[in-house]
Amino acid sequence: MTPGPADEGSLMNERHTVAVVGAGKIGELMLAGLLRAGWPAGRLLATARRPERAAALRQQYGVECTDNPDAVTRADVVVVAVKPQDADALLAEVAPKVPADKLIVSMCAGLPTGFFADRLPAGTPVVRVMTNTPALVDEAMTAISAGAHASGAHLALVEELFRPLGRTIRVPESQQDAVTALSGSGPAYFYLLVEAMIDAGILLGLPRQVARDLIVQTAIGASVMLRDSGEHPVTLREAVTSPAGTTIAAVAELERHGVRAALLAALEAARDRARELAADA
Numbered sequence: 001m002t003p004g005p006a007d008e009g010s011l012m013n014e015r016h017t018v019a020v021v022g023a024g025k026i027g028e029l030m031l032a033g034l035l036r037a038g039w040p041a042g043r044l045l046a047t048a049r050r051p052e053r054a055a056a057l058r059q060q061y062g063v064e065c066t067d068n069p070d071a072v073t074r075a076d077v078v079v080v081a082v083k084p085q086d087a088d089a090l091l092a093e094v095a096p097k098v099p100a101d102k103l104i105v106s107m108c109a110g111l112p113t114g115f116f117a118d119r120l121p122a123g124t125p126v127v128r129v130m131t132n133t134p135a136l137v138d139e140a141m142t143a144i145s146a147g148a149h150a151s152g153a154h155l156a157l158v159e160e161l162f163r164p165l166g167r168t169i170r171v172p173e174s175q176q177d178a179v180t181a182l183s184g185s186g187p188a189y190f191y192l193l194v195e196a197m198i199d200a201g202i203l204l205g206l207p208r209q210v211a212r213d214l215i216v217q218t219a220i221g222a223s224v225m226l227r228d229s230g231e232h233p234v235t236l237r238e239a240v241t242s243p244a245g246t247t248i249a250a251v252a253e254l255e256r257h258g259v260r261a262a263l264l265a266a267l268e269a270a271r272d273r274a275r276e277l278a279a280d281a
């Protein structure tokens with residue numbers, strides 16, 4: 001069982017309050033995940049732009065919603081979960097409330113920790129994370145990087161915060177745009193493939209629900225084998241691919257349509273878009 005915030009040896013403790021600033025889709029996943037892991041609702045704060053959104057979060061999670069300056073003043077750890085395009089305005093609003101010992105955790109795609117450092121008091125520790133939506137089922141992949149003033153203890157604390165939501169790894173910040181392209185956006189690619197394969201099942205005459213069940217369970221089975229077998233994906237694919245059989249007929253079509261090249265280009269585009277987000281912010 002993952003250690004909860006109150007467990008002995010935990011870096012997080014009763015003194016820590018975490019504020020999720022801009023609790024939209026990913027911020028809500030984080031709030032929900034922390035609550036599932038046993039984090040006390042009284043040690044969480046959230047902010048939202050629309051009052052209806054704040055009311056919904058309050059009602060569903062029992063979490064106090066407040067304004068940005070208040071959340072930043074009261075929290076020890078401030079998780080920035082607004083879109084990259086909204087980060088500059090947010091920082092302009094809260095920077096006067098940030099003493100240099102407050103830990104800022106950015107979930108924003110593309111934005112380097114230097115973007116925050118430039119807008120916050122000198123020496124403010126910033127940790128950049130890229131997580132993904134499987135946090136909803138505690139199967140997130142979260143990559144964590146330290147900014148210039150973040151210590152090993154800050155990194156360990158952020159790891160502890162995200163570990164209940166799934167796996168965590170540390171990466172150099174220079175890799176974060178690539179991480180965003182692979183695992184941050186990654187769930188969308190799998191959903192797109194599954195959606196297309198369900199349609200293919202319809203084309204082959206299967207009822208939609210049957211097609212969905214077949215493909216979803218196949219995706220789960222393939223994913224668990226990828227994670228647990230220790231085998232290279234090529235080996236796993238070869239085991240399915242009989243000589244002159246059905247699989248190679250499908251694989252030949254995938255190669256003819258350039259699926260491999262499409263994926264390489266797609267992930268490069270995602271990486272480049274992360275860079276653009278930083279340039280435009």
Ligand SMILES: NC(=O)C1=CN([C@@H]2O[C@H](COP(=O)(O)OP(=O)(O)OC[C@H]3O[C@@H](n4cnc5c(N)ncnc54)[C@H](O)[C@@H]3O)[C@@H](O)[C@H]2O)C=CC1
Nearest residue numbers: 022023024025026048049081082083084086107108109131
């Ligand atoms: N959706 C995803 O799968 C992932 C998103 N991210 C990052 O998380 C961040 C949020 O993304 P989403 O949750 O998808 O977007 P979202 O649009 O659902 O959430 C952002 C929220 O911030 C609120 N907001 C904006 N400015 C605000 C302000 N000044 N004060 C209070 N609230 C404010 C918006 O009203 C919105 O509810 C982005 O930076 C994105 O790059 C990171 C990993 C995965």
Ligand SMILES: O=C(O)[C@@H]1CCC=N1
Nearest residue numbers: 109180183184185186
């Ligand atoms: O699409 C986006 O920009 C965000 C970042 C990673 C996943 N969603």
